[in-house]
Amino acid sequence: MARKEYSFYPGCSSERLTSASNYMVSVEAMCKTLDVKLNEIPDWNCCGASIGYAEGGELPRHVMNARNLAISEQVNKGQDVVATCAACWLGARETKDRLADDPGLLAETNEALREAGMNLEYKGEQQVRHMVEVLIEDLGYDELKKPVVKPLEGIKFAGYVGCQTNRPFGIAGESFENPKYLDKLVEVMGAEPVEKYDQKVTCCGGALAFSEPEKSQAQIKKIIESAYDHGAEMIVTPCPVCQMNVEVYQGQINKRYGTKFNIPVTYYSQLMAVAYGASAKEAGLDGQVIRARKLEEIAAKSAGR
Amino acid sequence: MSDLNTTMVNEYRSNFLKEVEANVEEGRWVKMCMQCGVCSGSCPLGPAWEHPPQEIFMMIRAGKRDEVLKSESMWMCTSCYNCIVRCPRELPITHIMHGLANYAHRLGLAPKMNPTRRFAKIFWDNIVKSGRVNEIELSLRLYFMDGFKNGVEKAWSMKDIGLGMLKARRLNPLGFVTHKGCKDTKGIHRMLKKAREIEDRRKGFAA
Numbered sequence: 001m002a003r004k005e006y007s008f009y010p011g012c013s014s015e016r017l018t019s020a021s022n023y024m025v026s027v028e029a030m031c032k033t034l035d036v037k038l039n040e041i042p043d044w045n046c047c048g049a050s051i052g053y054a055e056g057g058e059l060p061r062h063v064m065n066a067r068n069l070a071i072s073e074q075v076n077k078g079q080d081v082v083a084t085c086a087a088c089w090l091g092a093r094e095t096k097d098r099l100a101d102d103p104g105l106l107a108e109t110n111e112a113l114r115e116a117g118m119n120l121e122y123k124g125e126q127q128v129r130h131m132v133e134v135l136i137e138d139l140g141y142d143e144l145k146k147p148v149v150k151p152l153e154g155i156k157f158a159g160y161v162g163c164q165t166n167r168p169f170g171i172a173g174e175s176f177e178n179p180k181y182l183d184k185l186v187e188v189m190g191a192e193p194v195e196k197y198d199q200k201v202t203c204c205g206g207a208l209a210f211s212e213p214e215k216s217q218a219q220i221k222k223i224i225e226s227a228y229d230h231g232a233e234m235i236v237t238p239c240p241v242c243q244m245n246v247e248v249y250q251g252q253i254n255k256r257y258g259t260k261f262n263i264p265v266t267y268y269s270q271l272m273a274v275a276y277g278a279s280a281k282e283a284g285l286d287g288q289v290i291r292a293r294k295l296e297e298i299a300a301k302s303a304g305r
Numbered sequence: 306m307s308d309l310n311t312t313m314v315n316e317y318r319s320n321f322l323k324e325v326e327a328n329v330e331e332g333r334w335v336k337m338c339m340q341c342g343v344c345s346g347s348c349p350l351g352p353a354w355e356h357p358p359q360e361i362f363m364m365i366r367a368g369k370r371d372e373v374l375k376s377e378s379m380w381m382c383t384s385c386y387n388c389i390v391r392c393p394r395e396l397p398i399t400h401i402m403h404g405l406a407n408y409a410h411r412l413g414l415a416p417k418m419n420p421t422r423r424f425a426k427i428f429w430d431n432i433v434k435s436g437r438v439n440e441i442e443l444s445l446r447l448y449f450m451d452g453f454k455n456g457v458e459k460a461w462s463m464k465d466i467g468l469g470m471l472k473a474r475r476l477n478p479l480g481f482v483t484h485k486g487c488k489d490t491k492g493i494h495r496m497l498k499k500a501r502e503i504e505d506r507r508k509g510f511a512a
Contacts, residue, residue: 012438017477019440019470043488045436050384052432053403054410054425058330059504060497064432067496108507112500116492167386168399176390203349203385207428210447211420212381215350248466289469 002037004138007076007126009068011088012046013240020085020240022270022287027084027131029273029282033147034139039079041072047091050164051207062105063112065095069128070113070120080127082134084269086164086239093128093169100124132238132268133171136181141188149277150301151190155294157271158197158227158235159183162242166201177201185268186236189275199226204245217253220246224253224261234292235265243267247289264292274299307413309510314370316509321370328508330404331397338362344388344398350381358388358398361405374414379406380421411510423450435486436493441477442484 013020031038045068046052048061056064069092072081083089099106099122106122113120135144159182165171171181178200183193202223205216223246227235237243247265254261266288273283280299285292317324325332338359345357356364356378364373379402388398406422409415415422424447431443448463449456460467470476477483487493505511 012432013440015437017474017480018438019475021475022473043436045487045493046432046438048432049428049438050403051421051425051428053330053407054422055407055429057407057411057501057504058404060500063496063500064493067493108500108503111503112496115495115499117489118492163383163385163387168389170390203383203387205349206383206385207424208350208381208383208421210444211424212350212353215353215381216383219349248469251465251469287473287475289473289475 003035004134005037005039005079006082006129006134007072007079008038008040009044009047009072009081009083009088009092010040011044011083011085011240013085019244022284023084023240023243023267025282025284025287026267026269026273026278029278029284030269030276033273033276033278034135034144036134036139038082039076041068041081042075043071044068047085047088049087049091049207059105059108059112061091062095062098062109065092066099066109066113066122067116067120068092069096069124069126070122071118073123073125074118074120080129080134082129082131084131084240086130086162087241089128089130090164090169096124096128130165130171130238132165132181135185136171141184144185144272145188147277148188148190148275150275150298152186152271152275152295152298153190155191155298156194156231156233157186157191158194158230158232159186159200160197160223160227160235160237160242160246160265161200162237162239163201163203163206164241165238182236182238182268186271189271191271194227194230194232197226197230197232199223204242206241206245209241209245209249213249213252214256216245217249217256220249221253221257221259221261224250224263225259227263228261232263233294235263236268236271237265238268250290262290264288264290264295266292266295270295310412310414312509313412319368321368321373322366324370325365325405325408328510329401329408331400332404334396334401335362335365337394337396339394341393343391343393344396347387347391348381349383349385349387353381354378358402361402371414373405374409374412375416376409377416377419379403379409380416380419382406433494433497434490435484436490437484437486439480439484439486441480
């Protein structure tokens with residue numbers, strides 16, 4: 001039996017051939033090493049993301065999330081729900097909190113849920129957590145360090161936490177303005193977090209990268225510039241939207257601003273997978289638009305303590 | 306002007322605050338704002354707001370219904386939640402802004418051409434269809450929302466990004482055909498229809 005087991009909400013961007021499929025690949029490698037079992041919620045649906053508010057409204061959004069949580073309660077009894085995506089986690093947890101506070105909204109949610117299959121009723125029995133919370137709180141930094149066979153020595157990372165894994169819920173014990181957990185994870189994997197990365201919690205524009213590209217790219221420029229200014233060779237993040245926005249628009253930003261950005265943007269789970277001895281492919285590094293060469297080099301080396 | 310808008314104008318005549326409290330998500334918090342301006346100063350897109358959140362709150366209380374609901378302002382929200390965590394009175398500002406935008410959109414008052422409003426609608430329709438995001442369809446619908454010629458230009462300007470994602474195997478070029486989504490899409494559609502009915506009934510939106 002696995003050391004830990006969770007009810008897993010992977011989310012739309014984790015599927016094969018989607019924007020964060022490399023995140024998912026690395027999470028699988030990381031969890032395998034850590035002996036953590038993820039039991040996927042059957043037939044899970046989209047959380048509505050943040051941008052869903054405009055057309056979706058309030059109750060339909062909560063109903064979408066409640067469906068996932070109700071299926072989880074039914075199928076993965078007694079397990080905490082874990083999401084890897086920041087928006088999935090936020091959406092699901094927002095629903096959990098709101099329904100816990102508002103019996104009227106809960107009754108309405110369940111009335112709508114009955115229309116879906118599976119005889120669903122949302123009871124609010126399970127915690128809704130982000131993968132990072134699980135790593136830090138249920139396993140702890142010491143346990144995360146134990147399986148490291150290839151310390152990521154000599155790589156400087158800017159820990160870009162972004163918004164939705166940090167606000168409004170965040171990781172317990174961390175501050176909203178300067179959360180430290182990502183830097184600590186970088187350190188535990190043997191790499192070097194850049195100190196005083198001042199755009200650590202700056203918004204990348206989120207969904208507005210699609211609808212308001214100029215405004216969003218101005219944000220992304222700040223995030224990357226500060227990483228370079230502080231000597232980072234790579235950026236690392238826990239959020240799929242942050243990862244994609246900061247990585248894929250560098251070419252357009254270079255055209256617009258005359259910059260020469262070309263900095264890899266990775267997931268914490270990719271760092272961990274490589275440090276735990278996974279191959280570049282197992283760590284999802286073949287899914288980078290800007291290749292993370294230094295990580296690839298470490299992944300290609302044979303392990304040795 | 307939509308019929309729903311006329312109904313609401315008649316019902317709440319000169320009390321926009323009351324209308325917001327009744328119909329907008331978390332609207333009951335609006336009167337708690339003490340006008341400190343931390344939200345406006347904390348917003349990543351602050352300078353892009355015609356009326357930043359602090360102003361919106363005062364305008365609601367001053368009964369400036371059209372100016373608020375027709376504004377592009379709320380559509381600048383990136384959902385970063387900075388305003389929420391910094392508000393000294395702990396107002397759920399992000400949700401109120403989402404709620405106002407949603408309400409304006411429902412009433413047909415929101416700026417028709419606002420790109421975020423249009424993208425948000427494309428996004429919701431996309432996820433409802435199969436229960437999960439179909440990324441290629443989402444992007445192409447966005448590029449082609451202003452017609453074919455415009456779409457080709459936009460798609461062309463995004464080609465390097467698309468190719469990068471394809472090469473990294475993070476985009477499914479056949480997603481229009483092969484995207485599967487949820488099994489119980491029918492159940493999801495029934496569930497969402499019901500949710501909308503309940504919400505409309507509660508807010509007096511039902512015809």
